[in-house]
Amino acid sequence: xxxxxxxxxxxxxxxxxxxxxxxxxxxxxxxxxxxxxxxxxxxxxxxxxxxxxxxxxxxxxxxxxxxxxxxxxxxxxxx
Amino acid sequence: xxxxxxxxxxxxxxxxxxxxxxxxxxxxxxxxxxxxxxxxxxxxxxxxxxxxxxxxxxxxxxxxxxxxxxxxxxxxxxxxxxxxxxxxxxxxxxxxxxxxxxxxxxxxxxxxxxxxxxxxxxxxxxxxxxxxxxxxxxxxxxxxxxxxxxxxxxxxxxxxxxxxxxxxxxxxxxxxxxxxxxxxxxxxxxxxxxxxxxxxxxxxxxxxxxxxxxxxxxxxxxxxx
Numbered sequence: 478x479x480x481x482x483x484x485x486x487x488x489x490x491x492x493x494x495x496x497x498x499x500x501x502x503x504x505x506x507x508x509x510x511x512x513x514x515x516x517x518x519x520x521x522x523x524x525x526x527x528x529x530x531x532x533x534x535x536x537x538x539x540x541x542x543x544x545x546x547x548x549x550x551x552x553x554x555x556x
Numbered sequence: 557x558x559x560x561x562x563x564x565x566x567x568x569x570x571x572x573x574x575x576x577x578x579x580x581x582x583x584x585x586x587x588x589x590x591x592x593x594x595x596x597x598x599x600x601x602x603x604x605x606x607x608x609x610x611x612x613x614x615x616x617x618x619x620x621x622x623x624x625x626x627x628x629x630x631x632x633x634x635x636x637x638x639x640x641x642x643x644x645x646x647x648x649x650x651x652x653x654x655x656x657x658x659x660x661x662x663x664x665x666x667x668x669x670x671x672x673x674x675x676x677x678x679x680x681x682x683x684x685x686x687x688x689x690x691x692x693x694x695x696x697x698x699x700x701x702x703x704x705x706x707x708x709x710x711x712x713x714x715x716x717x718x719x720x721x722x723x724x725x726x727x728x729x730x731x732x733x734x735x736x737x738x739x740x741x742x743x744x745x746x747x748x749x750x751x752x753x754x755x756x757x758x759x760x761x762x763x764x765x766x767x768x769x770x771x772x773x774x775x776x777x778x779x780x781x
Contacts, residue, residue, distance in 0.1 A: 490703070491737075493663045542620060545649075547611055547656045548703060 485516035560597040567781030569604035576760040580776040594626040602643030637752040644754035661737025667696040672720040681753045684774035691771035693757040700756040702738040718757030720744040
């Protein structure tokens with residue numbers, strides 16, 4: 478079973494990389510650009526047929542290593 | 557005093573700290589990260605560098621390495637633990653120190669000598685310094701911007717757990733003397749039992765007049781005191 482995990486900095490945490498990308502796109506003429514937050518993306522395959530159990534495993538992976546819960550939020554989706 | 561320096565793939569200040577410890581007459585051992593046993597030590601040092609190439613987040617992979625379990629056990633039983641630069645990042649990733657180190661606010665790797673002020677000199681790591689003493693010390697990092705939640709920041713202030721703050725030559729602690737955007741100019745913090753110190757500046761680089769200055773010496777002599 479395959480999942481995607483998207484990790485982004487929390488709303489209140491400054492994202493300087495996202496800001497630089499945002500400014501660059503703005504300077505390139507993308508005037509309607511409102512906001513950019515940069516993040517990380519993981520594609521995770523789990524040896525498990527039950528979706529709920531698999532999701533719990535991925536959630537555990539996020540909490541234990543992939544995500545720094547102090548500064549980051551994450552979202553798990555099945556693919 | 558017996559010390560152990562933990563060496564990870566990508567550590568690059570491990571020899572420097574070993575030279576500093578040996579100069580101060582510590583009986584030092586280098587411990588490879590794949591070891592599962594830690595020799596009896598009075599001090600454990602997590603050195604600077606780029607453990608595991610900073611993959612995932614700085615210090616994240618080292619924070620789950622085999623030897624770290626032993627470091628956590630020793631730290632919890634009161635052993636002194638010093639994390640410098642990447643070592644500080646590793647300490648936050650293990651949870652031994654709260655908070656985290658974000659990318660420098662200006663997005664640049666900063667390598668320069670800066671001034672820091674000794675905020676708490678009543679610790680095993682800083683008792684040979686005077687309170688509010690200004691020392692000149694090298695920083696070299698990309699992620700040194702200390703961040704924590706407001707509850708923990710209150711705790712740091714109330715319990716006097718901030719060891720060092722960035723300042724200017726005359727001791728002003730403000731935005732201009734903050735090299736990396738760190739919360740309240742924090743350069744180093746302690747845990748509540750004060751047996752663990754994490755700091756971004758490199759005291760091991762300041763032990764010899766010929767190459768820099770001797771402002772880092774007192775950190776090591778404090779430990780021996």
